[in-house]
Every structure is written in C-alpha cells, then in structure tokens.
Amino acid sequence: MKLTTIAVLGGGPGGLYAARLLKLSHPDAEVTVYEQGEADKTFGFGVGLASRTQRNLREADEASLTAIVDAAHPHEMSMRVGDDAVRLAHGELLGIGRATLLTVLQRFAQEAGVVMRFGERRSAADLDADLIVAADGISSATRSEHEAEFGPSVVFGDGLYLWAGTDYQLPAAVFTPVTTEYGTFVAHAYPYAEDRSTFLIETDEETWKRAGFDVTTEQTPNTENDEVSLTFLEEAFRESLDGHHLIGNRTKWTRFRTVRCANWHAGNIVLLGDSAHTAHYSIGSGTKLAMEDAIALDRALLAADDLESALTAYEEERRPAVHYLQTIAERSMAWWDDFPERTSIPVAQLLIAYVTRAGKVSLERFAATAPQVVPAGLAAYAGVTVDEVPGPAEVTEWVLAQPLSARSLPTRTAPAELRDAPGTVEISTQVRPWSAEATALVEGLSAAETYWLVGADDREAVLDRLDLAERIRRSTPAVVVAEVPAALRDVAAAALVSERVDLVAIGS
Numbered sequence: 001m002k003l004t005t006i007a008v009l010g011g012g013p014g015g016l017y018a019a020r021l022l023k024l025s026h027p028d029a030e031v032t033v034y035e036q037g038e039a040d041k042t043f044g045f046g047v048g049l050a051s052r053t054q055r056n057l058r059e060a061d062e063a064s065l066t067a068i069v070d071a072a073h074p075h076e077m078s079m080r081v082g083d084d085a086v087r088l089a090h091g092e093l094l095g096i097g098r099a100t101l102l103t104v105l106q107r108f109a110q111e112a113g114v115v116m117r118f119g120e121r122r123s124a125a126d127l128d129a130d131l132i133v134a135a136d137g138i139s140s141a142t143r144s145e146h147e148a149e150f151g152p153s154v155v156f157g158d159g160l161y162l163w164a165g166t167d168y169q170l171p172a173a174v175f176t177p178v179t180t181e182y183g184t185f186v187a188h189a190y191p192y193a194e195d196r197s198t199f200l201i202e203t204d205e206e207t208w209k210r211a212g213f214d215v216t217t218e219q220t221p222n223t224e225n226d227e228v229s230l231t232f233l234e235e236a237f238r239e240s241l242d243g244h245h246l247i248g249n250r251t252k253w254t255r256f257r258t259v260r261c262a263n264w265h266a267g268n269i270v271l272l273g274d275s276a277h278t279a280h281y282s283i284g285s286g287t288k289l290a291m292e293d294a295i296a297l298d299r300a301l302l303a304a305d306d307l308e309s310a311l312t313a314y315e316e317e318r319r320p321a322v323h324y325l326q327t328i329a330e331r332s333m334a335w336w337d338d339f340p341e342r343t344s345i346p347v348a349q350l351l352i353a354y355v356t357r358a359g360k361v362s363l364e365r366f367a368a369t370a371p372q373v374v375p376a377g378l379a380a381y382a383g384v385t386v387d388e389v390p391g392p393a394e395v396t397e398w399v400l401a402q403p404l405s406a407r408s409l410p411t412r413t414a415p416a417e418l419r420d421a422p423g424t425v426e427i428s429t430q431v432r433p434w435s436a437e438a439t440a441l442v443e444g445l446s447a448a449e450t451y452w453l454v455g456a457d458d459r460e461a462v463l464d465r466l467d468l469a470e471r472i473r474r475s476t477p478a479v480v481v482a483e484v485p486a487a488l489r490d491v492a493a494a495a496l497v498s499e500r501v502d503l504v505a506i507g508s
C-alpha cells in the first residue's frame with residue numbers, strides 16, 4: 001500500500017529499525033523519527049542478542065545485521081556459586097552496548113533516507129502522518145494517552161533489579177549469587193566491549209528493605225545513581241568484579257514491568273516493541289522482539305491494500321510469538337526470584353535447571369550442545385561418576401530410571417500404589433504457580449508424607465504443575481509427585497534433574 005508520511009515516535013532499537021525498513025520499502029514516503037534524547041546519550045549498558053535474532057535480522061536486512069554483529073562481542077556463559085563454577089562454550093551469544101547498537105541503527109536509518117529529529121519529545125496528537133509508529137518504550141505515553149483503545153495491563157515483578165556496568169571485560173557471561181548480612185543478591189553479568197560489561201544485580205524485596213535500599217531508592221532522583229547501593233554491591237561482588245568498579249547510568253533499584261495490551265493499533269497509530277509488550281530481561285529478548293515487530297510491520301504494510309488490514313495482519317502475525325516469549329519470560333522471572341533457594345544444588349546441575357527452567361530447551365538438546373556441563377550435572381543428580389552418564393539420546397530414560405534413595409524407591413517413576421497410600425494427599429489444581437492462590441495453597445498444606453499433583457495434560461499446565469511442585473517441595477519435607485503425560489517425558493526428566501519434583505507419574 002502507498003504511504004506518503006510516516007512518523008516514528010522513539011529512536012530506540014524498535015523505532016530506528018522500523019524507520020529504516022519502512023523507508024526502504026516506501027522510498028517516496030517521508031519517514032521521520034522523533035527521539036526525545038540526544039543522538040549520543042542513552043541509558044543502559046550492554047544488551048544480549050541471541051542467535052535466532054540474528055537469523056531473522058539477516059533475512060530482513062543483511063547490511064545492518066552485519067554491522068551489528070561486527071560491533072558486538074561474542075562471549076561464553078558461566079555460573080558460579082561460591083568456589084564452584086562451570087563454564088559453557090556457546091558460540092552464538094552476543095553482547096552489544098545499547099549506545100553502540102543505537103549508533104549503528106541511526107546510521108542505517110539515515111543512510112536509507114530517514115529524517116532524524118533528536119531532542120524532540122512529541123505526542124501522537126502533535127503528529128500529522130499517514131502512519132504513526134509508537135515505539136516510545138516501556139513507559140509509552142502514547143499507550144497511556146490512548147488507554148481505552150489499547151487496553152494495557154502492567155504487572156510489576158516481586159523482585160528488584162539494578163542495571164549497572166563495570167569498566168572491564170568479563171572473561172564470560174556469569175550468573176552468580178552473593179550472600180550478605182541482609183540476604184542474597186544475584187548478578188547477571190556479561191561483557192559487551194573491550195572495557196565494559198553489563199552487571200545487572202537483583203534481589204528480593206525483604207533483602208532490599210533490610211539493606212535500607214528502599215530508603216536509598218526513594219532518595220535517589222531518576223536522573224542520578226543510587227551511590228549507596230552501588231558502593232555496597234561493589235564490595236559484595238568484589239571477587240566477580242576482580243577489583244573493578246561498578247558504574248551507574250541513572251542506576252537505581254526498579255521492579256520489572258511486564259506490559260501487555262489488548263490491542264496494538266488504533267486508527268493510524270501502531271504500538272511496536274516495549275510500548276506494546278515487554279518480556280523479563282533474563283531471557284534477553286526485548287530488543288529482538290522490538291526489531292522483529294518492525295520486520296512484521298514492514299511486511300504487513302507491503303502486503304495489504306489498506307492501513308487497517310495491514311495493522312491487523314501485523315498484530316495477528318506478532319501476537320503468538322510475543323505471547324510465547326512472554327510465557328517463557330514469566331517462568332524465567334519466577335525462577336530467578338527464587339534463585340537464592342537453589343544455591344545448595346551443585347552448580348553443573350544448577351546450570352541444567354537454569355537452561356531448562358522455562359521448558360524451552362529440552363534436556364536432550366542441552367545434553368547434545370553442552371557435553372562439558374551436562375554429564376557433570378547428571379552425575380551430581382544421580383550420585384554417580386561422569387563415566388556412568390549415557391549419551392544425549394538416552395538421558396531422558398536414564399534420569400527417570402535413577403533410584404530415589406531417600407524413599408528406597410528403585411526409579412523416579414512413582415509406583416501406582418503410592419497414590420492411594422494412607423500418607424498421600426492428592427492436589428488437583430490449575431492455579432498459576434506464583435499466584436496468591438498458590439501461596440495460600442502451599443501455606444495451608446497439612447503434614448502429608450506425599451503430595452501427588454494432578455491436572456491438565458497440555459504443556460503449559462504441566463510446566464505450571466512442576467513449578468508448583470517445586471514450591472511445595474521447598475516448603476515441606478514431603479515427597480512430591482507430579483503427573484506428566486508420556487509425550488512430555490523429557491520435561492519430566494528436566495524437572496527431576498532440576499530438583500523441582502521428587503517423582504513423576506508418567507501417564508499415557
């Protein structure tokens with residue numbers, strides 16, 4: 001379809017990439033990006049780009065992707081708990097400074113003929129254009145100004161995070177907890193330049209309050225750093241920082257906001273990227289989602305005859321992918337919120353729990369790609385030597401076949417008679433595992449010897465059941481059994497290794 005004027009609100013990765021693609025597809029149109037900030041000033045440190053993002057971006061626009069990859073920093077992944085550490089070679093992880101990414105995207109937008117208007121904050125109502133792309137980020141004013149049309153919901157996470165950096169290149173991405181007198185803080189850190197790494201630190205609300213950071217957060221203006229927290233954390237993470245400093249950039253404690261919207265378009269305004277949806281940072285996909293939205297919007301506008309059909313098609317195309325990643329992100333956020341309770345698990349086993357936490361990566365697939373970690377994790381789970389662990393294709397059955405010594409049971413598949421045993425209580429529920437309802441259920445449990453969890457057989461319901469099983473397992477000394485359909489045996493095996501459940505009852 002023909003467009004004469006396109007206004008893009010917001011010069012983040014979503015807005016800049018959309019502007020370039022749209023200008024290339026509509027060379028006669030006037031495409032303008034309005035960005036409230038200056039060209040070379042931005043918030044944040046590095047962001048991670050996963051491999052799939054790169055394939056999608058390459059198909060859409062090879063030139064900009066090549067420049068992004070050239071400016072990015074490949075790295076490996078590691079996990080460290082105390083002195084116990086594992087490192088995972090992972091050829092496809094990339095980190096890139098947010099400022100660097102934006103510089104590359106600004107250049108490509110300008111080369112395509114996009115007009116950049118920096119230092120100009122605008123609202124959709126100020127703009128007169130055939131199409132207004134509202135890529136104005138997580139706090140989108142466009143979304144709020146048109147609340148009735150977009151139907152947004154914003155859910156705040158339980159935990160708090162602080163996005164900082166450090167002035168040296170970490171040898172690999174590292175996930176590591178530190179326990180202090182106030183409680184546990186967990187760092188997610190990765191290198192993104194020769195002299196910079198992202199150092200994101202999270203904690204739970206009680207620890208945050210005990211450390212007095214509720215007060216320092218309150219006292220820190222949005223334009224400044226919470227220096228008290230940064231000084232404390234620099235000391236707490238001294239070993240991981242190898243004597244380097246933590247640096248802030250408007251850094252203060254925040255709760256992650258998960259944004260969802262009932263509609264992503266209204267009239268000639270379309271939401272794109274974080275303005276429409278967010279996914280917890282622990283799956284490193286926000287930039288990917290914003291840029292993939294841009295690709296879908298561009299394609300929908302080329303294919304349709306009128307704006308309404310194009311924007312409807314864009315939304316229909318993107319909703320399933322966004323929903324899928326938001327579901328994974330929700331599980332990932334909950335996993336990290338509870339992370340301090342898992343630090344007694346041997347670290348190779350913990351890394352398996354991390355990679356399989358949201359049901360996206362199967363145990364077999366991880367075993368095939370990480371021979372330096374998975375056998376050690378499985379050996380720790382079974383209490384055997386690494387030589388006794390089979391190859392990737394056999395790991396699922398092998399995990400299920402291990403004994404539960406504490407109950408003198410020969411395998412991890414629950415015997416049918418256990419279900420009717422006098423000490424067994426059946427729990428049949430569909431509650432979301434992190435809901436207040438689930439908390440009430442866990443807190444109200446009587447002292448049974450065994451809890452046997454049943455419910456629906458679809459994948460999401462089974463993953464929910466296993467997450468609830470883990471909560472019950474952590475709060476009671478009982479043996480916890482979850483029913484899992486035969487088609488999800490691999491999910492059952494991953495849950496056993498991750499210590500989310502003691503036994504599984506495999507259905508038909």
Ligand SMILES: Cc1cc2nc3c(=O)[nH]c(=O)nc-3n(C[C@H](O)[C@H](O)[C@H](O)COP(=O)(O)OP(=O)(O)OC[C@H]3O[C@@H](n4cnc5c(N)ncnc54)[C@H](O)[C@@H]3O)c2cc1C
Binds near residue numbers: 049281
């Ligand atoms: C702590 C943290 C860590 C993250 N780590 C990762 C990661 O590792 N990998 C990853 O892929 N993603 C990560 N993300 C997410 C990622 O930063 C965002 O998803 C991504 O930047 C979204 O792009 P966007 O273009 O939609 O919005 P933004 O990048 O937020 O850009 C919006 C732009 O709009 C401008 N703006 C807003 N309102 C107006 C207005 N009215 N007029 C003019 N300009 C306006 C803003 O100044 C801003 O430049 C992380 C996010 C957080 C919070």
